[in-house]
Amino acid sequence: MTAAAATADRTALFRRAAGRFPTGVTVVTTLADGEPYGMTANAFMTLSLDPLLVAVGIGHRARAHGHVLRSGRFAVTVLADHQEPTARRFADPARPVGEAAFTADPWTKGPASGCPVLSDGAAWFDCAVRAAHPVGDHTLVVGRVETFGLLDTARPLLFVNSDFAVPGPAPTLGAHPPSRPASLGARS
Structure with missing residues (x-):
């Protein structure tokens, strides 16, 4: 076995092992020169x-990478169970750029950042x-949450x-109704 084949086998096995850990699915957005950019991400966590x-x-090769770092702001939408097409669209490298990438999904501006x-x-x-920490082939971007909220009682979309x-079953929200960005949601 060549060194390249051994590396490919190890990478494939790593992906399969890591795939056993269920993650949520998000779309991370930012604005650059007034244009919105978005990408699907499942490497998201609260810190x-x-x-x-x-x-x-x-x-590092994601379109949004440089835009997030230059703009210094971003929004994260946790996708709901019915948004698999949205997840696939924002993960497709052939998707349109700028506002055209958002035409199939209703969106509003985040109240603090203006990001979709x-x-x-x-x-x-x-x-x-x-903060931004280059790590391997990614950058771990730490964000200070300025506003946040719930959108729907739908179950979240997972990737496993x-x-x-x-x-x-869908979670119950009890006495806390969804808070849309237009209502400013919760402030930190």
Whole structure:
């Protein structure tokens, strides 16, 4: 076996092993020169409650990579169970750029950043870049959450074993109704 084949086998096995860990699916957006940009990301996590921080891994070759770092702001929409087509569209390298990429999805501007928040999602976070750490072939972007909210009672979309999935019953929101970006949501 050649060194290249061994590396390819190891990479494929790593992907399969990592695929056993279910993740949520998000669309990360930003604005650059007034144009919106978005990408599907499942490398998203909350980091801190005090202060409110989230992190997202953005591949160095992703269109949004440089735009997020230059603009210093981004929004994250947690996709709902019915948004697999949205996830696939924002993951497609052949998707249109700028505003044309958003024509199939209703969206509104995040109240703090102005970055697109997809209105049909399950939740949203509107962030300012606090730190960026190049790590391997990605940059781990840490965002200070400036506003956030719930959008719908739909179940979140998951990604596991290289495929989309939906969890059990939809969560109940109790006395906390969804907060759309237009209503400013919760402030940190």
